Amino acid sequence: DVKVTQSSRYLVKRTGEKVFLECVQDMDHENMFWYRQDPGLGLRLIYFSYDVKMKEKGDIPEGYSVSREKKERFSLILESASTNQTSMYLCASRLGGGKTNEKLFFGSGTQLSVL
């Protein structure tokens, strides 16, 4: 099975800090995604990447950036963390190729608290 690993399960940061959330997948998937999950709002897409060095904005990209220098790794960056970025962050990957029936594989999530 595909393994999607997020570097931290819990993270506490201070307002204004630069925060890196790391995600690694081990199945040579082309597509990778970052979602955030908040009570009552479900999962919302922040950014996704079709392939190395390629990225596209999702539904809520404001306040975030991403980096994909290697195929297996997709990083989410909070340039200056704010309290409204306190959330559960979920990384996912998919094989790619533009097929409509491909599965997403998710990591276990990182619960970020910004104080």
Added chain:
Amino acid sequence: DAKTTQPNSMESNEEEPVHLPCNHSTISGTDYIHWYRQLPSQGPEYVIHGLTSNVNNRMASLAIAEDRKSSTLILHRATLRDAAVYYCILRAQGGTASKLTFGTGTRLQVTL
């Protein structure tokens, strides 16, 4: 993006079948219907998907209405381990066709 509508919560007794409904009245002709579920403290996991015909796999069955405006995820015998949030999702069309947009899902409670 075509949207889906699901009940916020449902309850079931263990060992009984569960039918989880999803409405997607604005679905387009080439949208696939995907279902994922999220167990407590975990990321979502794939359950099943379909286009027009009913689908079965080891986890569940997917029944799709003839007009494709609704679908039903069927768990044939619910167990306590099936307690989760279930998401019904349509594959987005257009330039960002690769993304899947999740809603708030249905929280399924399974009791003894």
